[in-house]
Amino acid sequence: MGPELLPGRVVALQANFCLVSLDGDALLGAAVRLLCTRRSRLDKSGQQVCVGDRVAVGAIDWGARRGAVVGLEPRHNLLPRPAVANVSRVVVVVALAEPRLDPLQLTRFLITAEATGQPVQVVLSKADLLPAGEVRDWCRRLEGWGYGATAVSTRNGEGLEALRQQLHQPGIAVLCGPSGVGKSSLLNALAPSLELRVATVSGRLRRGRHTTRHVELFALAPGALVADSPGFNTPSLPSDPQTLAAAFPELQARLSTTPCRFANCRHQDDPGCSMGDSWDRRALFARCLEEVEALAGAAARSGRAGQGGRGLRQRGDRLEPLLDPQLRRSSRRSRRQAEAQDLPGADPELSSPDLEG
Template identity: 35%
Template sequence: MLEGIIIKGIGGFYYVKVGDRIYECRARGLFRKNKIIPLVGDRVLIKINKEDNTGYVEEIYDRTTELIRPPVANVNQAVIVFAVKKPDPNLWLLDRFLLLASYQGLDAIICINKSDLDVDGEIDNIYDIYKKAGYQIIKTSCTNRIGIDELKRQLKDKITVFAGPSGVGKSTLLNNIQSNLKLQTGEISQKTSRGKHTTRHVELIELDSGGWVVDTPGFSTLDIDFIKEDELIKYFIEVYDRSSLCRFSGCSHNKEPGCEVKKAVEEREISQSRYDNYLSMLQEVKDIRRY
């Protein structure tokens, strides 16, 4: 049997890359019986039919991670891409993406794209907010080739999912990292300043410099209804770290006296936007549990 990785799955067929070859495979009936669905990113053993070089997936190795939306296995990290302009950055949405990446057990890198459009210092404001929160941030511009090599180094030997709003330049970034990809890029709607979705199915793309990227719209749902009220704070790193100093162990960091989190916000050690987004999501989770 041969060992490979599933790079694409369409209509019950799984395309497995082994070395320089790709084999079209079906899954053994045993998987269906046990309700196991092979996923893009799975490391597998396949058995080849020598008559037509098709194969069967015989075994799936244990997964390190398993995303539901998009359905892909063994992802190591998420690159959350936002543009400094066109469309304007939405930090509430960025915090939601970061929360989901953390919940899925992925390392997160924030990529602030279209840095060449920054004329009012907005990129530095965003950088300072998330650097204080402990995130790794890369400033990029495909127009000026800024940060492209740094981003490429971060992708080496990893399986990476790109996420973020449409129109921020995810496909353009990948095309600049590896010019022969020729991924379809979307245009920004003049009426809404939103991008148009261009990626339709999940597929792994191998990079010449090492590693794989998931060609997908990223996290296709941003619901947080599965997160418990007392767990939410763990996904706001700087809020969680400071909360241990609060006077009351059950402090919700909203209206309680002696709250060290509120003090840190007042002293600008925690950004107001991150704090507001935490409270907003906390209320959302409470409302979900109430109903």
């Protein structure tokens, strides 16, 4: 045991412990990782340590490679699910096929990613399963949404060099997306020494099955960290329409030069709407907007000011909203709604193993 306090970064959570990679790895030639105790609450604000956090480690036992997290640096940002702090960019991975690309699901992942305020890019995986023309069409479509898209395949190597270059940048990149799209396979292709577990395709659904159980940070290059995360299929939406609209780059690009006539425009063919009625994601935006408005209405009716100020708690790899007791005693109908929202009424690990991967 020594009296020293050393800085490091949380790279994984394991039950009541966290794995901290100490700074200065380059000097020592290999990552020094300590298994550290973590208090459930580090300070009065009730903050919990999560992957990506910068921490100070004390009470170090070098022989046993143990320590204790004694301090937490302020976060620059937080991706709520998978819970990763201090993210530099978010890479949303969806398969072009197996499972079929669902534009609404992709949009929900993009909305979650935009909440970090960091650059967001798309990776279209399993490009070997679609004709090249269709792959190009998807890339162009994504560009129209305001996203750079890279088509990749671990089967024929397409796009892997481009992705490697995109990921070999300082900071934390998070790969997120539905289960079975090939996130772990991609990281294995980029850095075979990681030996991440990859699903075998299961049954008729041709979807991957559970493999990646916890979010974990890996070093692709010195200073270039990437998080592999368990898949989950229905990211939740923001609590108010303004935040939702802010997560659609094509909408923001247009409004920044040509605002709509009314500030509360719903961009659904409203009078004076500068989006017009022919933008690609209009129907997808409408679906999300209806859901956000319905939830905001339900929250208002249950006597709350909206869900914006709700607390978060750590649960497994994710932070999830604290529900008030009224919502917990929910009817079957609102529980289905919760399921659509990924709220704790429906833990995919318990109800549908296929969701995690």
